[in-house]
Amino acid sequence: MSDSMRSQAIVAPAAGDWIRLGHEEGIGDVVAEVLPRRTAIVRRDPAEDVVEQVLVTNVDVVGVVAAVDRPRNVARLERFLVLAADSGAEPVIVLTKVDLGLDDQWRELGALVPDVPVLHTSAVTGIGIDDVAALIAEDRTLVLLGESGSGKSSLVNTLVGEDVQATKEVRAGDAKGRHTTTARELVVIPGGGVLIDTPGIRGVGLWDAEPALERVFADIAQLGEQCRFSDCSHRVEPGCAVRQAVDAGHLDGWRLDRYLRLRAELDEQAEQREQRRRKARGRRRR
């Protein structure tokens, strides 16, 4: 195996990667190297529970897309925000189809997601499209995550100002680097910036994202520092500052509930990974 093949085996390119091309006798162009990633959105592989899957890399902003003609699902949005926070990119919530009107639930969303901007957009009236364009000013890259039908393609088309189809091969920079796309569509916006549309994603499994969870739920993490036990689960322990805050009406009990669910998911996953490692070690010893 040549060196170029070996490095390819270590990191498989994902959408958004910059690669160095190499040449293999009898094969042609090959990926010689995946260049270091600035950011990476990583989820749990939907097909294989104990493996990670890199969705897209090198994005600056993650737009979590939700259409206001559907019921609000805060748990789902928070899950995507943790995914975004874990990637190292900046999260923003993009509400679509606001021409259809917002009910109170959607209007009050901002209060539930502290520190995350919520953009109101419509591909029909053009409202908020400038705000989305501003996210990718100065040649930044924005990826849109959301379920199918949430209006992602319409948003992309409105930004580009015409209907675009899959831009299969986008060259940027010099000949050494090339953005790679798979099923994700990468579109260069005429006014500057790059937009990556993903196929509809209904839900994502988090992967190794504890620090990101603590950042998205910073209010709870902060309260947790005052709990009597440093490893307090905020469920049953005496002297739990988090539960006290709920009882006193300072913290929404539903928010705590959603946080605990995500934490349980991550804990369980870490446990599975540890079990696997132990098994692998056992096999090697025998």
Ligand code: GDP
């Ligand atoms: P995608 O699957 O996320 O790419 O969603 P599409 O862009 O294909 O949109 C799904 C449906 O929502 C289509 O029927 C669109 O016409 C409709 N839609 C998209 N954007 C808007 C909008 O801003 N306002 C309204 N009223 N409908 C929209």
Ligand code: ZN
């Ligand atoms: Zn506690």
